[in-house]
Amino acid sequence: MSVVVKTIARILVPVILVFGGYVILHGHLTPGGGFQGGAVAASAVALLLVAFGAPAVKRLKAPFSVLEDLGGIAFVVLAFLGLGFTFFANSLAGMGGLFGAPVPTGPNAGILNSGGTVPLMNWAVGFKVLGGLGAVMVLFGLFGGDDDR
């Protein structure tokens, strides 16, 4: 692509990544969550792919695969955390500590340090979606054409 597209992409990619992280981080308070934030962050990969071409993002393929595996493993481990009660029980909610602040009932201003395992699962699923979509897009960019290309 032309130098205009490349410059705009260099400016916009960090902004898109930060916005995706914001959507994931506030997933238990505002509209959004792991899937949506991961998809927003993966759109930065699409922008990189369009602006710089497939060979420039080729070395991102292996990190994205590792990121997806780690996200899935973290999700299952967080589900096993509640095994003293049931699978997927929210064992960290309201216990103090990490994401354990009690939440008042009814409309409130939102406490970021609340939610138990839900924000951690948001991060796991967000990284999983970012890794999966990024790997799919890099694969399409690398091998999506015909063989004679």
Next chain:
Amino acid sequence: MIGNVPFVVCMVLVLLGLWALLFRRNLVKIVIGVKIIENGVNLYLVATGYVRGGIVPIYTYAPPDAVMVLPTPQALTLTSIVIGLATTALMLAFVVVIHRHKKSLDGRKVTELSG
């Protein structure tokens, strides 16, 4: 008073996708038809959970004593969207492979299993 118009609109969307699925021969257009059907079904699910005068089911800065829409159809639609995205990626990968082998996107030319 809008009656049943949102449900009918969702079904019209599903029928548009079904038309593309039945009467187009380009494989990419068939994939687009599948996506249109899927979006119609997702809209139908979300419309099923609407309560008149309801707000989004989030308590952050919600007005007091507001009635909220049903959250379960929204959660299931979220699941459905991600699964649809995964199947679309797989379908497009198969379309790429068919075009690589046949040098054509015509669905009628894909008749044998091997090759």
Next chain:
Amino acid sequence: MRRWGVVVTFLIVAGCLLLGAARMRPFGAPRYDLMDRYFNAFSQREAATNNVVTAIVFDYRGYDTLGEATVLFTAVIGVALVLRRLTR
């Protein structure tokens, strides 16, 4: 001849779908909402999240999300298997 059969089938399906949608309950008045009222009332107490949809996705219906993550993983593996160079 075969094309007309397809058209007639499409018209029958279209009639069924449109008639079924038009004769559904009025928009905005769900008939069974006991489970959803429970979620709206208790998600803050049980899952400690303000966002009820996130509470359902990650807490009440975590198995759905686990299966969905599996589907995404399988799709990525399928794309990586299909899209590769067969000839070195």
